[in-house]
Amino acid sequence: MLGSRSPGGARVSDALLVGGTSEIGLAIVRRLAPQRVWLLGRDPDRLAQAATTIDAQAIEVGLLDADDVPSHRQAIDRAFADADGFDVVVIAVGVLGGQAGLDADTDEAIEVMRVNFVGVGSLLLESLRQLRQRDKGTLILVSSVAAERARASNPIYGAAKAGLDALAQGLSDTTASSGVRVLVVRPGFVKSRMTARVEPAPLATTPEAVASATVAALGGRAHTIWVPGRLRLIFAILRHLPRSVYRRLPL
Numbered sequence: 001m002l003g004s005r006s007p008g009g010a011r012v013s014d015a016l017l018v019g020g021t022s023e024i025g026l027a028i029v030r031r032l033a034p035q036r037v038w039l040l041g042r043d044p045d046r047l048a049q050a051a052t053t054i055d056a057q058a059i060e061v062g063l064l065d066a067d068d069v070p071s072h073r074q075a076i077d078r079a080f081a082d083a084d085g086f087d088v089v090v091i092a093v094g095v096l097g098g099q100a101g102l103d104a105d106t107d108e109a110i111e112v113m114r115v116n117f118v119g120v121g122s123l124l125l126e127s128l129r130q131l132r133q134r135d136k137g138t139l140i141l142v143s144s145v146a147a148e149r150a151r152a153s154n155p156i157y158g159a160a161k162a163g164l165d166a167l168a169q170g171l172s173d174t175t176a177s178s179g180v181r182v183l184v185v186r187p188g189f190v191k192s193r194m195t196a197r198v199e200p201a202p203l204a205t206t207p208e209a210v211a212s213a214t215v216a217a218l219g220g221r222a223h224t225i226w227v228p229g230r231l232r233l234i235f236a237i238l239r240h241l242p243r244s245v246y247r248r249l250p251l
Helices: 023-032 044-051 069-083 106-134 155-174 207-217 230-239
Strands: 014-018 036-041 058-063 088-091 137-142 180-187 224-227
Touching (some): 014 023, 036 044, 088 106, 180 207
């Protein structure tokens, strides 16, 4: 069955959002305009509220905790079986804590690394296994420019995102000759609930802007995008600066 055509030109019937209450993820799904949507997340009340913000013929919700790795395969397999596959899977899961580096609470720092790399990495693997079985579909991973190079202001979050980003890039290469595509999205600072208590960085963006750029990219062949696009050049320079210079920057 052919679905509606999104503003970016991608034809989508069924979409799965892993991280079903994510503002960025929901903005992407709304922009895709699929006929049927599955939302997976850990808070049933927030999932129910998120479902009211989507205009689709059918919306299904299910419980999934990114930190409960043993449950991931069953939850992802069930969603794929119920939908008979997805055109697009969006993974938009993460926690921001641990900004204080060495001074961060130990439990909080470990949670950031565990959820953002191990938990989301597990969801990435399980989703890609399902897509590969069907030899079709696109997986969109919401990463971060923090993955480009860990900064003194958020080394724990940056390191976890770097690990996840590298995993996605490597898995993307393994599926390059198949009908499965991986699109890694690296936003800069996004004004959202998660960052409400953090001072906005230069070139701050919004969930809607990230969604617009993401869906537009589906019409091309990009495997990685930066939002806003100017960050690609900025971080290309930052990535190659000598550490003696980089560590003195107010990042």
